[in-house]
Each structure stands twice: as structure tokens, then as C-alpha cells.
Amino acid sequence: AQSVTQPDIHITVSEGASLELRCNYSYGATPYLFWYVQSPGQGLQLLLKYFSGDTLVQGIKGFEAEFKRSQSSFNLRKPSVHWSDAAEYFCAVGGSSNTGKLIFGQGTTLQVKP
């Protein structure tokens, strides 16, 4: 069965420090992978996506993610975190190609210390 695991429920980092959010997926075919961010009371905003090609993808707000097929991972990184990055982060995989369903991980809450 297709699934997405975000091992870290909650992460706290200091402003200016680097960040890595982990995402592992289980998917039988070529995965289409997404990272979304959700600020409190808001909808989901797409940070970046991986469909094919270069395994290091760049997104908005200075985020990047690396697809590692051998590890079934798609970890999100940022070299220097800003206080405005505090939010909920969801990793998702594109599911069955004929439904358009997204399979979400449980999310990681990022807290940024001043």
C-alpha cells in the first residue's frame, strides 16, 4: 500500500540554523513527490515537487529537497531558517495515476526559536 511517513512530529530550530525535515514513502511505481507548507489557519502552499530528472529540486522560500530512490526518501532542507518558516509541513506522494489522490504524511510542526 502507498504511504508516506514523516518521522518527526515536532521540530524546534533556532533562527538562522539549518533545517532538515524527513519524509519516507512507500510507492510501487515512480513516485511524484510534493512538499506543502501550512501556516496556522491557512490552506496548503506548494513548496516544491519532484516528478523526474534532477534529484535535487529547488522550491520557493529558499527550500530544496533531494529525492533518494535507494532510501525511499524525499527530505526537505533549508540552510538558514527564518522565524516566518514556523508552520506545519506536509510531505505527499501522488497516488494512483487515475485518481489524482494525494497521500499525505502526518505532518511535521516546525517551531523557530529567536
Add this chain to the structure above:
Amino acid sequence: DTEVTQTPKHLVMGMTNKKSLKCEQHMGHRAMYWYKQKAKKPPELMFVYSYEKLSINESVPSRFSPECPNSSLLNLHLHALQPEDSALYLCASSLRQATLAKNIQYFGAGTRLSVL
């Protein structure tokens, strides 16, 4: 422009009320989605419309009734809801539904629903 607009932003309703949520996009997308999100949880898919036809119903109770009057508009009609239905309801749209899992879904800001 990648905007999906949802109204109202907040809604409080009693268990005997009838209300509707509205979602609008003008990106030419032909797939639209309703999600339900509880606090600290990921969104759960409820319905998918493709070319104005209901494509997926994730076994949602009949007190939720979706409607897609045209390609830009998606409604969710609510009737006789329960307190456990209180949640953030998110609408999303994508260029297409079928054939491509890589169709990017764009989300609205949601409607915060409280059922008393």
C-alpha cells in the same frame, strides 16, 4: 495566478441548519477537490470532481452534498451536521484529475467550520 478562493472563511452552524461552502478558481482547472482537515492532522480527501462530474466520493456521509455547477465553481452543501464535523474544509483544484498523478493541486485558505 494560482488562486483558489473559498468563502466564507469562518462558519458557525447548529446541527439543524443548512449551509453551503463555496470554492472558486479561474485557472482553467478541470479537477476540483474537497478535503476535510482536523487540527494537527493531514487533509483527508472527501470528493473529487472532474469536468464537472463527481469522480470520487470517499464514503462521505450524505449530510455533505457536493455540487459543481460549472468549471470554476465548487460548492459543499451541509445539512444536519454533527459536532465532530467541525474542521477546516479545504478546496483544491488541478489542471486535470486523471492520467497524471503529477497534476499539481492548488489549495484555498479553507473554511473553518464549527458545529454547535
